[in-house]
Amino acid sequence: MSFRIGVGMALMLVVVFGMLMMRFGLFGDSKDTGPLLDTAFYMDYDVTKLSSTAKNEQIKYGYEIIRNTSLHIGPKQSDSTQIYAGNNLACASCHLDGGTKPYAAPLIGVVKRFPQYRGREDKIGTIADRINGCMERSMNGKRLPDDHKAMQAMVAYMEWLGRATPKDGKVEGQGFTKVVLPNREVDLEHGKQVFEQQCVVCHGADGQGQLVANSDQYLYPPLWGTDSYNNGAGMTRVITAMEFIKANMPLGVTYDNPILTDEEAYDVAGFINQQQRPTKMNREKDFPDLVKKPVSTPYGPYVDSFPEKQHQLGPFQPIMEFYQKEYQLRKTK
Structure with missing residues (x-):
């Protein structure tokens, strides 16, 4: 009886192992499964779980700006000197789920991909330059100073999102x-x-x-x-x-x-x-x-x-x- 149970369990393990190998494309035809997302997309990005340190508060603020841009640096900001976005869209209007949805221009790993050459400017640009490209175009506004607390908070949030990505920031699911x-x-x-x-x-x-x-x-x-x-x-x-x-x-x-x-x-x-x-x-x-x-x-x-x-x-x-x-x-x- 013990022998039969052992054989049965071994067969089950072989089947499960085979299914996993097919899922990850190590043998067999895997073209129908589509690209496998980077593991970074399966992490927990709930900022509310972060403790109340100064750095974490900056990350939370960055997330809040991404989600409700117009309230902080847009037309709904009561201080006119702090208005940089020209419309009432949010960064999250395009970078869905706070920048964590795959193939929705996710922000996971993006900071590590800069400095980066950009053909639109024909030069090597920083992550702040890239954010300002969105500020001037998608947000129909003006440049946000590199040392502005909102800019630094958004970059801090993006760095936090990319904490588990490779050194080059490239992940399956980007763009x-x-x-x-x-x-x-x-x-x-x-x-x-x-x-x-x-x-x-x-x-x-x-x-x-x-x-x-x-x-x-x-x-x-x-x-x-x-x-x-x-x-x-x-x-x-x-x-x-x-x-x-x-x-x-x-x-x-x-x-x-x-x-x-x-x-x-x-x-x-x-x-x-x-x-x-x-x-x-x-x-x-x-x-x-x-x-x-x-x-x-x-x-x-x-x-x-x-x-x-x-x-x-x-x-x-x-x-x-x-x-x-x-x-x-x-x-x-």
């Missing part, structure tokens, strides 16, 4: 998900239909978002109009918006269980970004080296001869092929 780019122009009519079917319940038929009950804070942010990101923001690039939308919208979906197809995400991203929004001043000075400009940057000048409309709505493959042939650059955005 946005991969998509298959349709080889055609955006279908704006189809994009409008997708928006009406999937997006209006949160963002409204007019794209102006939805407020928290009995509050002037957004529950769901506006996607266009005066209180949205300006036309110099990275999200105005159709490919970037498509990647974000595919893995995160409608609210509640995840990268490994999306609702929208690549075609639907592509068209609705194009529809949203054809709507009116604030203008970024001096955006023509972006990308001093025009060869580095992403193909879906919706505003000129360009080093290529493709029309601005094609840079906005595609097809993007001919533009990508041009840069591959002329400059040996493989562009994906």
Whole structure:
């Protein structure tokens, strides 16, 4: 009897071990499982559990700014000298779940990836420079001084998020998900239909978002109009918006269980970004080296001869092929 029990337990262990090996792609066909997230995404990021030390209070403040940006450094700040964000969005409007959701531009590990070269400025920039890129574009505001307590708090929060990441800060789950780019122009009519079917319940038929009950804070942010990101923001690039939308919208979906197809995400991203929004001043000075400009940057000048409309709505493959042939650059955005 003992022998039989022992054999049974051994067989069970072999089966479990085999399942784990398949799950982690060590043998067999694992292509259907999708990328495995870095273990950093499974940590506890509840700031309320932090003790009341000076450093932890700074981390908590950074989290609060990420979640409720307009209250602290935006239009709802009562001290006009402390207003840097120009709209009432929050950093968490794009960096979902306080910057901890995979493939939603997570903030986990991001500090360790700086200093970093940025083609938009054509220089090596710091994490503070990158935050200010968002301040001037996504938040439609102005630069926050590097030594400002809000800047230091946000960086402290991001450092805390990345405490378990490798030295280079690179993790599976960073940035946005991969998509298959349709080889055609955006279908704006189809994009409008997708928006009406999937997006209006949160963002409204007019794209102006939805407020928290009995509050002037957004529950769901506006996607266009005066209180949205300006036309110099990275999200105005159709490919970037498509990647974000595919893995995160409608609210509640995840990268490994999306609702929208690549075609639907592509068209609705194009529809949203054809709507009116604030203008970024001096955006023509972006990308001093025009060869580095992403193909879906919706505003000129360009080093290529493709029309601005094609840079906005595609097809993007001919533009990508041009840069591959002329400059040996493989562009994906």
